[in-house]
Amino acid sequence: MAMAVNSAIPQPRRKNGMPAYQRIQYAIRKRIEDGHLKPGDTVASERELARLHQVSLMTARHALAELEREGIVERRRGVGTFVAPPKIHFNKLMSYTEQMASCGLAPSSKIIFARIVNGEPEVAARLGLPGDSPMVKIERLRHTANEPFAVESCYLRAEEFSGLVDAPLGRSSLFSTLEHDYGIELAYADEEVDATAADAALAELLDVPRGAPLLRMRQVIYSAQRKVVLYVVGIYRSDRHTLFIRRFR
Amino acid sequence: MAMAVNSAIPQPRRKNGMPAYQRIQYAIRKRIEDGHLKPGDTVASERELARLHQVSLMTARHALAELEREGIVERRRGVGTFVAPPKIHFNKLMSYTEQMASCGLAPSSKIIFARIVNGEPEVAARLGLPGDSPMVKIERLRHTANEPFAVESCYLRAEEFSGLVDAPLGRSSLFSTLEHDYGIELAYADEEVDATAADAALAELLDVPRGAPLLRMRQVIYSAQRKVVLYVVGIYRSDRHTLFIRRFR
């Protein structure tokens, strides 16, 4: 008869409510962030991690396998596990502020509109709202080195986000305001990209000739709960901005 | 001495050289492709799969976990595993032929140039070649419903791919030729997107006014061995083509 409840094994032994494999991942991430582990350095092997953290091999494996999927480490059979080179963040959903920071530039933008609007049924539809719903609309002009390079219009449900019309978005980013002040976890965005020509208003704002080709991006941004939070239309001067994408087969 | 070869257990029992978890994945994929399982249907539970395929629970889990990462199935704790809805293939590296097929359209294109060229140092650099290297250049006009909507120029190392100048690319796709005839495993692409204005030649080819805004995509396509295989410049009529991207936080 197969049996034996094996009461000798204390079992899970989660020290602080966190699964063991996540604790291991955290420890490795931390060593990388703190600079103790640099790209190319070898990470402790499965067996070593299992011993260090007092877990089974499978658990240590799980931890490393997930880190590999996230691109944090690279594993080579018969050789070992290594810290992956710092990767360019392809296809990452980032705010303007974050994008600038990742390029080592200071973000700079000017709010040119911030009010509750009503009667833009196409935009409301993107947010999954009835056509006449009130929405917060925030329009900002982005620039670098005093040269304008993009106009961004953001729309959100007025019912939930009306406070944003007075938020200091000149200073702090909309993303961080949503995440910190509103407790919203942004998760992913579906984006449509096409090209368009500058009309009179855009030409003026962006300081380009009328008819100049511009890159247009329309983003529907979702929360972790898969609810639409934000709709953004961005118009970019194509001479100052290129979109990078990585595609996989 | 730790020992005990456990000769009672037949062990791996890979039936055809394929790991058990991959066999399970294959079986599930097949049932989905064949229409036996439709989106929303429940997939056999871990325990059931383990029993059916005569493997341990962990192995069945591994199979399902990987399918979930690929977006093939969705798992809900306490409920079960379900076939995921047919997803739009975001950020997938696909040939024109494949893109058309995924939209249910017939691909149609005309070769307007196919020769060995030389002396395009900027393109050569994209392929990681010396500036004066010979390259195969293939230029094609893409259309749908007899309306042109894109011009695509492909460049490859002439040394390796000179045979392509005579390939029947009007009929079969360049991707499938590379993959099947040349045995090259395409893996990913880095893509730059911007907007540009139609010059005289493009206006003529694409049947748009001179100066019309166009979407330009420049792809560097890599093999699984991380070698640059292909450089593609695509110019798209922005009134007939939109680029879709999904970004993650």
Add this chain to the structure above:
DNA sequence: TAGTGGTCTAGACCACAGC
């Protein structure tokens, strides 16, 4: 309460890389 997925054990053998 029954069934599901999530975590975990304490090992095993295999394939592969490097010395």
Add this chain to the structure above:
DNA sequence: CTGTGGTCTAGACCACTAA
């Protein structure tokens, strides 16, 4: 040869969901 990652076992308990 040793050490690595890759696959696998035969179970276990936990957390969660739905009936």
